[in-house]
Amino acid sequence: MKQFLTLLKYELLNVLRGRWLFFYTLLFSGVSYAIAKLGGDSMKAALSLLNMVLLVTPIVSILYSAIYWYNSDGFTTLLLTQPLRRWGIFASRWIAISLTLSLCFVVGTALPFVIDKTLTGAIINLLLMGTGLTFAFTSIGLLVSVIFNDRMKGIGAAFLLWFYFSIVHDGLVFLTMVIFREYPLEKPSMALVASNPIDLTRIMLLMKFDVAALMGYTGRVLQRFFSNNWGYWATLLVLLLWIIIPLAASIRRFNKKDF
Amino acid sequence: MGRSSENSQRQLIFKFLLFIFFLAHISIPAAAKELTVCPTCDLKTPQEAYAKAQDGDRILIKPGTYIVHGFNIEKSIDLIGEGEPTFDGQTPPGHMIQISKPNVKIQGIHFTNAGNSTVNDLAAIYVNETEKCFIADNFIENSFFGIYIAGSKSCTILNNKILGPNRIESESGNAIHIWKGEDMSIVNNITTGHRDGIYFEFVSNSRIGGNYSHHNQRYGLHFMFSNNNEYRKNRFTHNGAGVAVMYSKKIMMQENEFSDSWGPSAFGLLLKDIYDSKIEKNYFTKNTIAVYMEGSNRSILSENNLTDNGWALRVMGNCEDNHFTLNNFVNNTFEMSTNSSSNYNTFHRNYWSSYEGYDLNRDGLGDIPYRPVKLSAVMMEKFGLSFLLIKSLFLTIADKAESLFPSLTPENLYDDEPLMKEF
Numbered sequence: 213m214k215q216f217l218t219l220l221k222y223e224l225l226n227v228l229r230g231r232w233l234f235f236y237t238l239l240f241s242g243v244s245y246a247i248a249k250l251g252g253d254s255m256k257a258a259l260s261l262l263n264m265v266l267l268v269t270p271i272v273s274i275l276y277s278a279i280y281w282y283n284s285d286g287f288t289t290l291l292l293t294q295p296l297r298r299w300g301i302f303a304s305r306w307i308a309i310s311l312t313l314s315l316c317f318v319v320g321t322a323l324p325f326v327i328d329k330t331l332t333g334a335i336i337n338l339l340l341m342g343t344g345l346t347f348a349f350t351s352i353g354l355l356v357s358v359i360f361n362d363r364m365k366g367i368g369a370a371f372l373l374w375f376y377f378s379i380v381h382d383g384l385v386f387l388t389m390v391i392f393r394e395y396p397l398e399k400p401s402m403a404l405v406a407s408n409p410i411d412l413t414r415i416m417l418l419m420k421f422d423v424a425a426l427m428g429y430t431g432r433v434l435q436r437f438f439s440n441n442w443g444y445w446a447t448l449l450v451l452l453l454w455i456i457i458p459l460a461a462s463i464r465r466f467n468k469k470d471f
Numbered sequence: 472m473g474r475s476s477e478n479s480q481r482q483l484i485f486k487f488l489l490f491i492f493f494l495a496h497i498s499i500p501a502a503a504k505e506l507t508v509c510p511t512c513d514l515k516t517p518q519e520a521y522a523k524a525q526d527g528d529r530i531l532i533k534p535g536t537y538i539v540h541g542f543n544i545e546k547s548i549d550l551i552g553e554g555e556p557t558f559d560g561q562t563p564p565g566h567m568i569q570i571s572k573p574n575v576k577i578q579g580i581h582f583t584n585a586g587n588s589t590v591n592d593l594a595a596i597y598v599n600e601t602e603k604c605f606i607a608d609n610f611i612e613n614s615f616f617g618i619y620i621a622g623s624k625s626c627t628i629l630n631n632k633i634l635g636p637n638r639i640e641s642e643s644g645n646a647i648h649i650w651k652g653e654d655m656s657i658v659n660n661i662t663t664g665h666r667d668g669i670y671f672e673f674v675s676n677s678r679i680g681g682n683y684s685h686h687n688q689r690y691g692l693h694f695m696f697s698n699n700n701e702y703r704k705n706r707f708t709h710n711g712a713g714v715a716v717m718y719s720k721k722i723m724m725q726e727n728e729f730s731d732s733w734g735p736s737a738f739g740l741l742l743k744d745i746y747d748s749k750i751e752k753n754y755f756t757k758n759t760i761a762v763y764m765e766g767s768n769r770s771i772l773s774e775n776n777l778t779d780n781g782w783a784l785r786v787m788g789n790c791e792d793n794h795f796t797l798n799n800f801v802n803n804t805f806e807m808s809t810n811s812s813s814n815y816n817t818f819h820r821n822y823w824s825s826y827e828g829y830d831l832n833r834d835g836l837g838d839i840p841y842r843p844v845k846l847s848a849v850m851m852e853k854f855g856l857s858f859l860l861i862k863s864l865f866l867t868i869a870d871k872a873e874s875l876f877p878s879l880t881p882e883n884l885y886d887d888e889p890l891m892k893e894f
Contacts, residue, residue, distance in 0.1 A: 256802070263862060382865035389854045397856050405859060414862060 216300045219291075223308035226284070233316050236272060240264075240320030248324040258334035259421055261321065265342045266414055269317060270349045271374045277309050277353030278370040282363040289471055302354075302466045306459060310350035314343040337420055341413040344451040348409045349374070351458035358462045358469065381408045402437075409454040416447045509533035517542065517550065517558075524548050532556045532580065540586070541565040545572050552579035555610065560585040566597035566619075576605040585614035587636075592644060594619035598626065606631065616644035617665065624653040628660060635664030640688040640711075645670040649677075657682060662691075668710065671697040680704055690715045690741075691729075694722065702727065712738040713758070722748040730756040739780070742767045749773075755780060761803070764790045773797050774894060782808055784843070791815040797894045800824060800843070804861075807884075808848040814884035818843070822890040830891045841889040844880045846873035 227233070243264055247257045281288075284305075291301050318339050325331040353370050360366035385404050389397065405411050419438035437443040506520040508530060514520040516537055520530045521544065529549040539558040544550070550568075558580055560567040567585050568577065575598075582595040594616035598604050600623060607629040611617045617633035620626055633646040646662035648670045649655060655677035661684075662668035668684030671677070672695040679702035684691035691707030692714040694700065701723035707713035713729035715738075716722055722745065729739035739758035740750070745767040753775045755761035761780040762772070765787045775798045777783040783803040786793070788811025795816065800806050801824040820836065828837035847866045850857040860866045873880060 259862075266862075267864060379865050379868070382860050382863045386850075386854075386857065386860060386865070389856050389859075393854055401856055401859055411859070411863070415859060418861060 215296060216304060219296070219300060219304040220307060223304045224312065226287075227280070227308045227312045230280075233312060236313070237316040237320035239268070240317055241323050244321045245324035248328045248330060257325075257330070258332075258338050258417075261335070261338055262414070262417055262421075265317075265321075265338060265345070266410055267378070269313075269342050269345045270377060270410055271371075273310070273313055273346045273349035274353040274356075274370045274374050275367065276313065277350045278357045278367050280309060281305075281354060281357035282366060285363075292471055298467050299463050302358075302463050306350060306354055309354075310347045313350065314346045317342050317346060334420065338417060341417055341451075344448070344455070345409060345413055348451065348454040348458070351455050351462065355458040355462040355465070358465045377408050377410050381411065385411075406450050409451060412447060412450060412454075416444075504528045505531055507531045507533065508537075510535040521546070521548070540567050542568045544568060544570045544575055547572050547574040549576040550578070550580070551576070552581070552609075555579060555581045557581045557583060559583055560595065560614075564588060564591070564593070566593055567595045567614075569597045569599060570604055571599045571601055573602045573604070575601070577607075577609060578605070579608045580610075582609060582611040583613055585611075585616075587615045587642075589642065592616055592619060592648070594644070594648070597621075598623050602626070605629075610634070611646075614644070616648050617646040617662070618648070619644075620647075620649045620652055620655070622651045625655070626652070627656045628658070629656070630659045632661045633663070633665070635662075635666075635687075637664040637686075637688075640666055643688060645693075646684075646687070649674050652677065656680075663687060667691075667693040668707070669693070671695065671700065673697060675699050678702070682706070685709050687711065693717075694719045698722075701725070706730075707732075707739075712741050714739075715741040715743070716745050716748070717741075717743040719744075720746045720748070724748065724750045724753060726752045728754045728756070729758060729761070730754070732758045733781075734759060738763045742770070745770060750775060754778075755783070760785050764793065766790065768792050770794075771796070775799070776801070778802055781805065782848075785809070786816065787811070788813070793817075794819070796820055797890075798822070799893045801893070805845060805848045805851070807843040808852055809844060809881060809884070810852055812879075812881050814881045816884075818884070818886040820888050820890055820894075821886050822893045823886065826889050826891075828889065835891050837889040837891055840885040840887050842874055842877060842880060842885045844884055845870045846879055849879050 244261060247260050288301070322331060322339060325335055352373060356370045356373060357366045360369055388404065405415050416438055419435050438447065504525070506514060506524055506528060508514045508517055508520045517530060517532060517539060524530060524546055526547045529551060532550065532552045534554040534556050536557040536559055538561060540560045558567060560582065561584055564586050567582055577596060585595040586593040595611045595614040596606060596618045598620040600621065602624045604623065604626040606618060609631045611631065611633045613636045618628060618631065628647060635643060635646060643666045645667040646665040646669065647657060647660065651673040653675050655674060657669060657679045659681040662682065663686045666688045668687045668691045669679060669682065670693045674697040677700045679692065682705045684705065685708045687710045689711045691710040692702065692705065694716045696718050698720040703725045704727065706728045708730045710732055713732050732739050737759040739755045739761040742764045743766060746769055748770040750770065750772045751774050755775065755777045757779045759781040761777045761783045763785045766789045768790065769792045771794045773796045777798060778801045780803045782805045783800050784807040786807065786809050788809060793816040795818045797820055799822045806823060806825065823841050823843060826837055826841045828839040828841060830837055846869050
């Protein structure tokens with residue numbers, strides 16, 4: 213345990229040394245400052261921030277974790293020569309990256325609202341979901357970089373994965389809708405939503421924002437699901453799976469990996 | 472000779488004036504008699520007083536609770552409550568008060584527990600085949616229909632508060648229901664908890680103003696087959712649909728507020744088979760669909776504010792020659808949707824908050840036309856489930872691409888000179 217904490221400490225210091233995390237925080241605080249100052253009610257502010265969060269947190273997390281991994285390749289090799297547990301080395305790095313990134317995101321986004329005294333439930337929800345996305349995509353990014361030895365291939369794959377989750381997946385969802393429009397898709401649609409962490413957080417937050425009434429019968433069904441406690445916890449659980457499964461897979465891979 | 476004839480003429484005029492003076496002074500006070508009803512008076516019930524009253528009399532009712540049902544008023548009398556006496560209907564089968572004579576006035580009375588029936592349209596105040604009734608300042612509570620006027624004209628319904636029992640739609644009546652009428656004024660009433668707040672069927676040349684209709688099961692205000700009416704400065708909030716105007720012509724709708732009709736199949740204003748109407752200076756806020764039009768033609772929508780709605784406009788393909796101008800469309804999730812690929816309406820100089828064009832010559836008008844129907848709106852129309860993609864990057868990109876090269880959205884539906892600033 214002591215070993216692990218020491219590792220975590222040095223990983224954290226290493227991550228924090230990176231200068232552009234500062235810019236990452238600044239980016240979020242700039243945008244949310246503008247929204248907090250300009251926008252009317254907090255619902256609308258949260259809705260405007262939503263786009264930003266869904267776009268930026270995944271790509272930054274996945275690319276940052278991949279790049280970080282490849283940059284500290286030498287350090288990893290060095291650590292592996294020491295009598296340390298492999299999972300400890302990996303987990304400390306994962307925690308360091310995702311914790312720092314989430315912290316930057318939360319502090320950057322929340323600060324203007326805290327100063328403005330307009331930090332509401334909607335925005336806290338958004339912060340929570342953004343943090344979930346950061347953890348999930350850090351896991352995915354590290355998984356990719358453990359799999360690919362080649363730096364360019366790894367970063368390319370991370371980028372492609374982000375592209376898939378952000379755009380291609382929705383395209384496929386749309387295609388499914390068009391092809392199977394004659395069938396009742398209410399329940400399969402839940403699976404489609406759950407199979408993409410970005411979609412999951414987006415729908416979950418939209419349902420909280422009362423946009424659901426636009427959506428006719430299916431919207432009603434979904435809203436009922438998401439707005440009761442059970443649905444809320446189920447969503448968080450699925451998001452947690454999106455964090456744990458890639459993490460477990462990459463630790464497994466890292467344990468067996470030949471350097 | 473000349474002089475005396477002048478004198479006699481003067482006398483004649485003087486006599487005539489004197490006659491008029493006496494007529495005015497004598498005839499009117501002689502007719503009006505006042506009868507007072509209170510629990511401790513000689514006249515203990517309104518019915519007793521009514522038996523003694525004649526046309527033109529005034530029955531004054533002091534505070535107290537009176538059992539009133541099946542009370543037929545067939546004399547032109549005033550029934551005035553002082554300090555809000557209560558008429559308890561005790562929910563029998565029958566109207567509480569039925570008026571079938573002109574010039575009847577009902578004022579300042581609290582009606583409660585009128586009968587409920589699924590066979591007959593029972594009401595607290597039922598007006599049948601007459602004219603010039605005046606119903607004001609009453610509080611009607613827990614009734615099936617509040618005020619029901621059939622086949623009458625020139626009635627005034629003023630400052631009443633009608634609070635319904637909030638039953639389900641199929642078991643409740645309307646707060647103010649007018650079936651076949653002319654020249655009605657419905658002013659400053661509050662209607663809530665009924666099926667429709669105000670209902671017009673075969674009513675013409677009437678005015679509805681300053682009413683507040685909220686939390687009704689179906690519509691705040693409902694027109695059927697009613698032509699040449701106007702409604703102004705009313706508020707419609709939290710109703711199934713704010714106002715439904717159906718099968719009617721020449722309706723003026725001005726300065727009303729439609730808000731919070733939110734839910735599946737909820738509308739701010741629903742227009743079905745409407746001709747030659749004007750919808751001006753209204754506020755539509757936070758409705759699922761602000762204005763829904765079906766089979767409506769030759770109407771003008773101008774200077775309206777449509778803000779924070781799910782859909783600002785939903786115009787079906789069978790609407791023609793409607794003119795949309797100088798409206799403000801601000802912060803709506805979808806500005807417009809339609810089920811047709813062609814368009815026979817005109818859009819001119821509206822403000823669209825999601826317009827991204829430019830104005831090089833600074834005349835306040837955008838230099839490139841604006842297309843309010845987004846690809847995502849078309850997709851929602853065709854595939855209900857595509858709402859799963861709202862606000863996704865995929866849909867944003869698809870919308871952008873479509874706006875550059877329209878292929879699925881109606882090609883000739885655009886605002887040729889969108890405003891750069893709100894009107």
